[in-house]
Amino acid sequence: MSFVFAAQARADSVEKKSDLSNTDAVILGLVEGVTEFLPVSSTGHLILTNEFLGLDSEEPILIESDKVESGSQGAKPYTLKAAADAYVIVIQIAAIAAVAFLYWRDFWEMLMGVLGKSRAGLMLLRNVIAAFIPAAIFGFLFHDAIESYLFGSVPVIAALAVGAIVMIFFQRKYEKSFASEKPAMELHELSLKQSLVVGFMQCVALFPGTSRSMMTILGSYFVGLRPVQAAKFSFILGFVTLSVASIYKLLKDCKMMLEVLSPGPVVLGLIVAFISSLIAAKWLVGFLNRRGLIPFAIYRLLLAGALLLMLL
Secondary structure, X not given: OHHHHHHHHHHOOOOOOOOOOHHHHHHHHHHHHHHOOOOOOHHHHHHHHHHHOOOOOOOEEOOHHHOOOOOOOOOOOEEHHHHHHHHHHHOHHHHHHHHHHHOHHHHHHHHHHHOOOOHHHHHHHHHHHHHHHHHHHHHHHHHHHHHHHHOOHHHHHHHHHHHHHHHHHHXXXXXXXXXXXXXXXXXXXXXXXXXXXXXXXXXXXXXXXOOHHHXXXXXXXXXXXXXXXXXXXXXXXXXXXHHHHHHHHHHHHHHHHHXXXXXXXXXXXXXXXXXXXXXXXXXXXXXXXXXXXXXXXHHHHHHHHHXXXXXX
């Protein structure tokens, strides 16, 4: 895959671009769609892919919103890297749409819960909100600092490796419980405390390269959910988390991002990401039930090792 060669691309001084091409958009859409729901870190892969594609130029770009009268102190330069990093968050809209498409019955059940027609739906909504709150608070407080200091190859490589080790530990610790003959716990049966535990685990995923999917699945294992239900809770929680993150980024950077990146490729990337997200999400549920997390841990270790060698 293209992101495997991101570090080498930097060493070889890939020619920097001034815009997002259709090819770039398709590649980013595929990377987002395939990795968003897999426990391998979609944000980490997208950061590396941006570097591989040469979308990490820090040269200031004069854009319409910066055209102020001479001598004004209000103009702030915007870079291609800033626009591409914003797109890394905005492209998650496609994954959000994929979750809504796949799990519309659960969202309908939550709506019925709000209307007083489904206690199970109301409890599920309560659990999703409780699991979302910790990441919302931490994300609001530290998002800008994380994007400024941790959106790079080295932090991503470190998180890929550490995350792999944690995944192996959790899989070995909980895999025997998955074979239990006891009925599987349903999502609406989680307690408020259990939901908050998953939420605090999700906070760790604010570090690029960790994987939101990984941390919420591991948190779900910890509180007693089996693989199929853990993946489902991760997806539904991701709908809320990614929606808020994408809306925040759109409100903050959309105007400037679209002055740097052409709207056509931006939309194309979203379409590709939506289709590939649908396929990846449906595939992951069955794969987790059959094979567990170990294959993803091995992939993360191999990728981290390859990227580290390229940086040396």
